[in-house]
Amino acid sequence: MKTNENTIVDWIWRIVLFGWALTIIVPLLWVIYESLKTNQEFFADVWALPKIWAWENYKNAWVSYELGSTMLNTLYYVGVSLLLGTFLTTINAYALVRLQFSGRKLIWSMIMLSLFLPGINALVPQYILMRDLHLLNSLTGLIILDSLGESVFFLMLLGGFMQSLPKELEESAYMDGASLFQTFLKIIVPLSMPGIVTVAIFKFLGLYNNFLGPFIYLSDASKHTIGVKMYHANQIMQYKSDMVTLFAGVTIAMLPTLIIYILFQRKIVEGATLGAVKG
Template sequence: MRRFVLGVYALLIVVPLVVIVGGSFKTTPELFASPFGLPKSPTLDNYTTVLAKQDMLGVLGNSLFVVSISVPVTLLLGSLVAFAVARLPRWPSRILFAIFAAGLAVPAQAVMIPQYVQFERLGLRNSLTGLILVNIVVTLPVAVFILAGFMRTLPAELYEAAELDGAGPWASYRRIAVPVSYPSLAATAIFLIVMHWNDLLYPLLFIDDPDKRTLPLALLDFQGEYLTEYPLLFTGVVVASLPMVLAYAFLQRHFVAGITAGAVKG
């Protein structure tokens, strides 16, 4: 039974992947004639159109800029809060953790109007800086939730030994908590990269300038009211997915260790 369930799950993953990747090398007539088949006459015209005519490289640069700043800052702030949660006394630790955990329970749609008004007043709407700030705020509870679960499992003796050597809180964080937490930081980084890279809601809300579009927002251009250019859309999806695939390939050896760390109380 388990093999059957895993087989069905594998099909649900592989079939759309084959259709999208194969469709990016097909013309529109060939795609509709044989959506699940391999390309009979593979063409790179779709990639040329997407990269050249749709300014996908500029859009890709915007997404890379947003992610390359949002993820490290979120990791830094999240690890600092998680360290505080792990090292503070019992009740202050619980209160601090509950404040950030509450952020996971608030739907993003519930605060969009106040965010929009506030960003408009601050002059941050329609700017990549504003998009970076909102990404950090929205995903910081996720980072705290994951990292705190790991840092709570670190033996107190590590910090006590550092304190005997004269290390203060900042030195303990920098020399003990961060190096030991590399697997958890890598796993959190993957989650954050995926969340920031695929985010459509906030760019759609805050960005009006075509030169400041991110990848998910640019992919909407291939979908019209009456006609959708599926080969170009599939090509855009492939191009947009490549950085995430590379990021996972680079960090995957830490991924399993990171997501399981902290699952069992030490």
């Protein structure tokens, strides 16, 4: 018989999780209210609330850091990479999980082996390849690199979800005359949508927060994404003391990820849990 009484262990876990949540929420709130101060207020007391809400800091950040063009670069890079990368992950997971062909187990073994290789090891070969293909200093080249670079985590997540689907669905489609691609597009993709949405959200967060790739491959400042732009804005603070404008820029930069997470947090949990349980 179930009971609703909370044990001491339950309360301890709640306190731990509450403390963990505070370590995430408090810094975010601190950055936001620092962005609404004047520089004099900031250097006088970093913990005090602003006396006058300095909303002009956001306008100054938008103009001085050229966030308009930077956001367009980021939108192009993230948007195209997200669509192309999610499609390739979906079709790769389908081929490796649902189709039977010689060498499939070997391919999976090689993919699993890559888990033990730090991603930084591929940096030099990737750079040489990008240079030889004349794709350096190009957002399109960066999109190609990130889209074709498959993630083992996404393959395992989506593959585990697809593996739970009944095989009879495909067999029925084949008997009705459907081709392989029609079966994939009209049956597997709709049924796997919770897993695909989960992968897409994780990909978006990873692409939007990607710093190393754009920093290394994009030398032209006019092509920088939001992560690289804010890095350079932070470097400028070594020579000037306009910290509140920097905080305003950071707040603008983190808004898209916060909005995406707030809107789709249930999808993330449901998709990840469902894939783990069914897989």
